[in-house]
Amino acid sequence: MEVHEVTKRYPGGVTAVDGLDLRVHEGEVLGFLGPNGAGKTTTMRMLVGLVRPTSGRIRVLGHPPGAPRALARVGALIESPAFYPHLSGRDNLRLAARYAAVPDTAADRVLAEVGLSERADSPFRTYSLGMKQRLGVAAALLKEPSLLILDEPTNGLDPAGVSDIRELLRALGRAGRTVLLSSHVLGEVEQICDRIVVIDEGRLIADGTPDDLRGTLGQTVLLFDADPLDAAATCLRGHPGVRAVEPVDGRLRVVTDPALAAELNRRLVQAGIDVRELRPLRHSLEEAFLELTAPSRQQPAEPATTTGGTR
Structure with a gap:
């Protein structure tokens, strides 16, 4: 996946993404970090074709975002998952499978992958928040995607739910999935991700391994x-x-x-x-993140490191 000099401006002059360069390599788990309002969700929406960029170039698996050939190989969880509350987890996934043109049997496969087989026939409304998030990830896995895009999959979860999602993402990484993960739980990103990019005010400000980012601290x-x-x-x-x-x-x-x-x-x-x-x-990743996104650092700049980056 490649993002080259992409900008998104909304009516009224609000610039959500500003000349962003980003690349996700095959088989890596990439953490996508930034403070609230940095442009993470807008970027993810552009990657799946929900939002069109104002300028720049995006290619997802070699195709424009939103193109049928790209969407057939991309699974995404953007913000909170939406399911029918009265249907079971299995029936919700079977319905999603039909929309995705994959066999109903895919529902059982992904339920096992996210650890929900024992609650597959329970109504969605009875699920805990962590289970709902896992079902959202299961829906994203239905097509056996080459690229998985997850926006804040641990948002609002209690520690047990965070642990569930962390273990799931670790398993996906071990299985060789390519994952773009946005999260505000920096400790989880540090444990899961091969590489991390940080954006602020829509611009790339750091790109490297967790150790690279910790090394940007001046003390x-x-x-x-x-x-x-x-x-x-x-x-x-x-x-x-x-x-x-x-x-x-x-x-x-x-x-x-x-x-x-x-x-x-x-x-x-x-x-x-x-x-x-x-x-x-x-140093913790949180210390590096806070220094990178401090007000004094919020000027256009080269990424702090360029390990695996595009600049």
């Missing part, structure tokens, strides 16, 4: 196990490159510049302080 966090701890804290606070020193469970959490770890260790040793352990703490 590092070190954990020191030192004795005496109070003397170590005083010593480190006196260094101009140290931004914060905080005692945590008998150790020191130190926020500093990435290149200063060895120098800070020497400083402690030269002060007669016993350093028993020094290790870097891994």
Whole structure:
């Protein structure tokens, strides 16, 4: 799937997507992140032909979005799934299968794939929110799609429901499905996705693996196990490159510049302080996301990394 310099403007001058470049490679699970109003859902609607771009070029499996040849191989869950409340999950899927021109037996296959076989004959209205979301993913899988587009599949779910969807998406990734996943649950994206793109105000601002995105932060966090701890804290606070020193469970959490770890260790040793352990703490994806989308960063820019990207 390729998106090249795509812009979408609505009447009144609102620009939802602004010159976006995006590529999803075959067999990868791609996380599609951005704050509310960044243009994620508009982009996904353009990918399935529900919205036409103002300018730019989109190709889905080699075809224009919305073309029958593309739609035949794309499964999508855009926002909340809609089913008949009085029908069972199985009957809802059989009806969807007929609309998609696939055999009714596909319903049983996808119910098993999303773990709903035991509740297949229960009315949709009796389903929990997590089960409803899983049924929506099942409907998207009916055509055995080459590309699966999921917009916030964990939206509104409790922890158990989030866990259900996470395990389902992991299974889809292991099965070699190509998945474009929009989500605000960054921990889930970090665990599931091979690559992540971040957009803000309709523009691409980062593209890379989770490790790539964490690496865009201009600081590092070190954990020191030192004795005496109070003397170590005083010593480190006196260094101009140290931004914060905080005692945590008998150790020191130190926020500093990435290149200063060895120098800070020497400083402690030269002060007669016993350093028993020094290790870097891994940044969270959430920290990287917040820094990338901070107001001071919301100017058109090259992506933070270009691993697998298009720029």
